[in-house]
Amino acid sequence: MPSLKDLKNRIASVKATQKITKAMKMVAAAKLRRAQEAAEAARPYSQRMSAVLANIAQAVGQDDSAPRLMTGTGKDQVHLLVVCTAERGLCGGFNSQIARLARDHTRKLLASGKTVKIVCVGKKGFDILRREFASLIVDRVDLREVKRVGFANADQIGRKVIGLFEQGEFDVCTLFYSEFKSVISQIPTALQLIPASAPAAVAETTGATAIYDYEPDAGAILGDLIPRNISVQIFRALLENVAGEMGAKMSAMDNATRNAGEMINKLTLNYNRQRQAQITKELIEIISGAEAL
C-alpha cells in the first residue's frame, strides 16, 4: 500500500505528464495544419505533371524509344523498397504500420526467391526494419535536421534511386508511405515507382489529342520528365507522411492526455480515501485513549 506521500508524488508526476502530452497535442495540431497546407499546395503540380505525362506517354507510347525508367529492365528479380517513415516516435501506430507493410512485402518477396534491397527514409522505420533485415538495408536518408520538407529533399532521394537504377542495382522500385486520409486515419500504401506506370490519360476538354510540337523531341522530354515525376511522387509521399505523422501524433497525445486524466482521478480518489482513513484512525486512537483513562 503506497503511503499518502507516495500517492501525492504520483499525482503530481502524472499531472506533469498530462501537461506535456497536452502541449504536444497542441503542437501537433498546429503542425498538422501547416502540413496539410503544404500537401494541398503541392497538389496542382503533381496533378499537372500527371496530365502532361499522360499526354506525352500517349505520343511516345508505341515507340521503342521510351526510357528504361518507364519500361523497366524487363526483369523483376531485384526489388528496391524505399520505406518512408517519421523521424520521431510518440505517434501511435503510425511508424509501425508502414514498417509492417514493408516487412510483409519483404517476406513475401524473399519467400518467392527475389532479392530485396531497402532504403530507409526516416529514423523510425530504420530502427524497426534493422531488427529483421539489417543486411538488406543498403542506404538510409536522414531528414531529422529538416524542419520543413522541401522539394530538394525529395529530389535528393529521387536522384539516389535513379542513380542506383542506372547502375543496374535493382529492377523494380516500390515506395512505402502512409496516405493521409484524415486526422484519425492514415493508410500505409505501397506505390510502384519503377517501372513507372504512366497515369491513365485524362480526357481533357482542352483536346488532349492536339498535335504537339516538342522541343526537343518527345523522347528527350519524356526522359527528362520521368525522373522528375519520380521525385514528385517521393515529395508527395513525404508530405503525406508529415501530415499523417502529425495527425497520428495528435490523436495519440489526445488519448494520452485523457488517460492521464483518468489516472489522476483514480489516484485522487485513492488519496482522499487514505487520508480519511488516517483521520478516522487517529480519531479512534484519541477516543479510545480517552476512554481508557
Add this chain to the structure above:
Amino acid sequence: MVMADNFNFELVSPERLLVSGSVSEVVIPATEGEMTVMANHAPTMTTIKPGVVTVKFTDGKKDRYVVFGGFADIIPTGCTLLAESAVPADEVKSDEITRRIEAARAELAHAKSDDQKFGIETYLAELTTLQGIVVPV
C-alpha cells in the same frame, strides 16, 4: 495592329502555385532558346533551362520570376509552366544560385560519361548566365 489576346498562364512549383491568371504575354527560357508565348500559340511542349520568366499581365503589370529547370505545356488557350523551383526575381538570393553552381561543380567532378559531363556543363553555363542577369555587378 490587333490587340493581343489574353490567355491563362500558370506557374507551378512543387511547393506551391505561384501565378495563375490571365496574361497577355509570357517570355520563357526554353532549352532551345527563349520564346515568347502569346495567345493562340501552337501546342508546344518544351523543357526549360534555368533563367528568368517574364509575365505580362492583362493590366500591363510585369512580373519576373527566376526558375531552375522544368518544362512548359503550351496550348492555344493557355500555358502551364512546371518549374522545379521558382522564386519571384526580387526575392532571389545570389547565394542560392552560388550554392547551385557549387553543387553542379561537385557533380561535374564525379561525372563519368561524356554525355553526363556535357549535360552538367551546359547547366553550369546556364546558371552562370542567370547569376549575371539577376545579380547586379
